[in-house]
Amino acid sequence: MLPYGRQSISQEDVEAVTAVLGTDWLTTGPAVTRFEDDLAAVCGNPAVAVTSGTAALHVAYAAAGVGPGQDVVVAPLTFVATASAAALLGARVIFADVSEDTGNLDPDAAKTALTPNTTVVSGVDYAGHPIDAEPLRALAHEAGALLLEDAAHSVGGTWHGRPVGDLADLTTLSFFPTKNFTTAEGGAVVSPAEELVAGARSFRNHGLVRDKAAQRFPDEGPWHQEVHAFGLNYRLPDLLAALGSSQLTRLAAFKDRRTEIHARYDAALAGVAEVRTPSTRDGADPAWHLYPLRVLDGRRRELFEFLRERGVGVQVNYVPAYWHPVFADLGYRRGMCPNAETYYAQQISLPLFPDLTDSDVDRVAGLVREFFGHSV
Numbered sequence: 001m002l003p004y005g006r007q008s009i010s011q012e013d014v015e016a017v018t019a020v021l022g023t024d025w026l027t028t029g030p031a032v033t034r035f036e037d038d039l040a041a042v043c044g045n046p047a048v049a050v051t052s053g054t055a056a057l058h059v060a061y062a063a064a065g066v067g068p069g070q071d072v073v074v075a076p077l078t079f080v081a082t083a084s085a086a087a088l089l090g091a092r093v094i095f096a097d098v099s100e101d102t103g104n105l106d107p108d109a110a111k112t113a114l115t116p117n118t119t120v121v122s123g124v125d126y127a128g129h130p131i132d133a134e135p136l137r138a139l140a141h142e143a144g145a146l147l148l149e150d151a152a153h154s155v156g157g158t159w160h161g162r163p164v165g166d167l168a169d170l171t172t173l174s175f176f177p178t179k180n181f182t183t184a185e186g187g188a189v190v191s192p193a194e195e196l197v198a199g200a201r202s203f204r205n206h207g208l209v210r211d212k213a214a215q216r217f218p219d220e221g222p223w224h225q226e227v228h229a230f231g232l233n234y235r236l237p238d239l240l241a242a243l244g245s246s247q248l249t250r251l252a253a254f255k256d257r258r259t260e261i262h263a264r265y266d267a268a269l270a271g272v273a274e275v276r277t278p279s280t281r282d283g284a285d286p287a288w289h290l291y292p293l294r295v296l297d298g299r300r301r302e303l304f305e306f307l308r309e310r311g312v313g314v315q316v317n318y319v320p321a322y323w324h325p326v327f328a329d330l331g332y333r334r335g336m337c338p339n340a341e342t343y344y345a346q347q348i349s350l351p352l353f354p355d356l357t358d359s360d361v362d363r364v365a366g367l368v369r370e371f372f373g374h375s376v
């Protein structure tokens with residue numbers, strides 16, 4: 001089965017990881033520091049490496065002080081973690097609809113969703129296309145809230161010349177194998193704000209305070225470390241960070257190949273009236289994680305099954321987050337974000353990853369054309 005996404009691992013990646021096995025550090029050590037520096041160079045701001053994109057969201061919301069009595073506005077066309085990490089901290093999640101072209105949080109919908117208790121507005125760079133950052137940042141700040149960008153799909157992309165990582169108060173990344181580059185499992189929080197970076201660093205390591213000057217009981221003894229605020233263990237191991245730094249040297253090449261494949265699908269499917277190819281707004285230079293095709297004649301499921309039966313591992317991204325029973329049980333009702341629901345009903349992700357060959361792309365596009373009765 002041709003997967004919808006997969007990692008690209010080189011001999012240099014293998015050597016980078018095995019080199020760490022011979023050092024004193026397996027868990028968080030010098031390779032993590034280097035990886036964070038490498039990430040900061042890509043993102044334009046300091047980065048805190050963690051164990052997954054989900055951990056990054058949990059850490060970012062915690063650093064923002066999210067908790068009971070607060071509202072967090074979230075785009076629903078996303079993996080559930082964008083919403084569940086805020087809900088786990090006790091906040092109320094308010095879903096705001098997406099723009100019908102990109103599937104990204106619509107600034108007008110986000111504005112309507114604000115309440116006096118909103119502390120974070122969370123957009124998602126759906127498929128790799130950056131959010132409409134300027135109006136979202138402005139409306140969040142006017143409401144006294146922070147803008148969080150879930151950039152699990154989009155690291156390496158830019159918006160009006162600014163890198164993903166320099167568009168929001170908090171940016172979260174995922175390095176799962178299907179993503180733009182990988183550390184196996186892994187993620188990061190990126191922020192221009194010193195106190196948010198410090199909060200993220202603290203939460204990822206149990207909230208432990210080792211600096212004597214900051215301790216409440218510094219005379220306890222030289223071994224002493226103490227906790228001022230709760231946190232968890234979300235430390236990325238050096239083994240995985242070494243893979244990340246090695247992968248980052250090829251991020252630009254990955255992006256270029258993803259762009260080529262995206263354009264090849266666009267060209268091959270341009271004349272097929274039953275589908276809609278993805279939109280790119282002016283100012284966006286996406287690092288495409290997904291190729292989200294939309295089926296306009298109601299036969300998305302049939303196309304999905306047709307392709308799977310022929311060995312093409314298509315995927316659907318995503319069921320609107322509030323359709324998950326955990327949100328339905330809390331009273332969230334279908335119909336509240338019609339653009340996200342329409343997008344979901346039409347969407348199918350075609351395979352997209354750097355090692356996909358042109359002939360793979362042509363075969364997949366040819367099967368889509370065949371399904372709709374067009375010449376191949």
Ligand SMILES: Cc1ncc(COP(=O)(O)O)c(C=O)c1O
Nearest residue numbers: 052053054079081152174175176
């Ligand atoms: C938009 C989005 N946010 C968050 C995550 C969570 O990332 P991870 O799988 O690394 O925990 C994902 C991963 O699927 C995602 O696609």
